[in-house]
Amino acid sequence: TACSSKYVLSQMHPMWQGPLAVPGGDRQSPIDIIVRKSVFDSALKPLVTDYDPETCQQIWNNGYSFLVEYDDTTDKSTLKGGPLQDQFRLCQFHFHWGESNAWGSEHTVDRRLFPAELHLVHWNSDKYSLFEEAVIEDNGLAVIGVFLKVGKRHEGLQKLVDALPAIRHKDSVVEFNKFDPACLLPTNTDNYWTYHGSLTTPPLTEAVTWIVMKQHIEVSHDQLAVFRSLLFTSAEEEVQKSMVNNFRVQQPLCGRTVRSSFT
Numbered sequence: 001t002a003c004s005s006k007y008v009l010s011q012m013h014p015m016w017q018g019p020l021a022v023p024g025g026d027r028q029s030p031i032d033i034i035v036r037k038s039v040f041d042s043a044l045k046p047l048v049t050d051y052d053p054e055t056c057q058q059i060w061n062n063g064y065s066f067l068v069e070y071d072d073t074t075d076k077s078t079l080k081g082g083p084l085q086d087q088f089r090l091c092q093f094h095f096h097w098g099e100s101n102a103w104g105s106e107h108t109v110d111r112r113l114f115p116a117e118l119h120l121v122h123w124n125s126d127k128y129s130l131f132e133e134a135v136i137e138d139n140g141l142a143v144i145g146v147f148l149k150v151g152k153r154h155e156g157l158q159k160l161v162d163a164l165p166a167i168r169h170k171d172s173v174v175e176f177n178k179f180d181p182a183c184l185l186p187t188n189t190d191n192y193w194t195y196h197g198s199l200t201t202p203p204l205t206e207a208v209t210w211i212v213m214k215q216h217i218e219v220s221h222d223q224l225a226v227f228r229s230l231l232f233t234s235a236e237e238e239v240q241k242s243m244v245n246n247f248r249v250q251q252p253l254c255g256r257t258v259r260s261s262f263t
């Protein structure tokens, strides 16, 4: 199986150029979370997020997703608690979505797909001094995953949606300030699944403590449609490609246990 090989089978992915061999390859992400196989762990604490909207700096299209980047040179926007022993700094958040509302998320719950998934990316500032250092270490990163469902309009998301037309093309950047990412978290952040995995795009390093929220957030159909108006391609390229289906295929669990903070 893909778990036994020293290198996970080469990852051909429409978005990436050429095969990708990942060293080790037995704790890759995303995965299907099989609820009945998850193990309740009473030692798991509530998540503690403390985000400062003043640290919000820019929003840009990196040709794979769009990222909202935060100043992570100080401990102003942090995550701790949950399954984590250390304090982590928020560096960016981004989304993955489909071309239709029928699919788009990276993780699934009992095979259930969601139209999109939010990732809030943090690195371990107790142990490392830069994201780039933490990205190659076992306990280097913590990513909060939040599922999106289509329903009522998300008022907090609208400010972000309104900025997207300005970054339609790959490598476009605009200043983006005073956005509080806490507004994108579900009302209940006490119920989550957690497991050890990887980044879901290159460099695919196995440095991530994943924290996947049980409760989803709702966004409107029109808000999601604006995500799909983004382009993978830069302004110079002749053929423009819509930024859709920017999710990775699911990876083998390889005997890992998914723990739950709730029964």
Ligand SMILES: NS(=O)(=O)c1ccc(NC(=S)OCCc2ccsc2)cc1
Residues within 6 Å of the ligand: 062, 064, 065, 067, 094, 119, 121, 143, 198, 199, 200, 201, 202, 203
């Ligand atoms: N999707 S993910 O949260 O696992 C994740 C997080 C950070 C990174 N970091 C880097 S260096 O990725 C650069 C490209 C990228 C792709 C989506 S967000 C950033 C990659 C994937």
Ligand SMILES: [Zn+2]
Residues within 6 Å of the ligand: 094, 095, 096, 119, 200
């Ligand atoms: Zn992601």
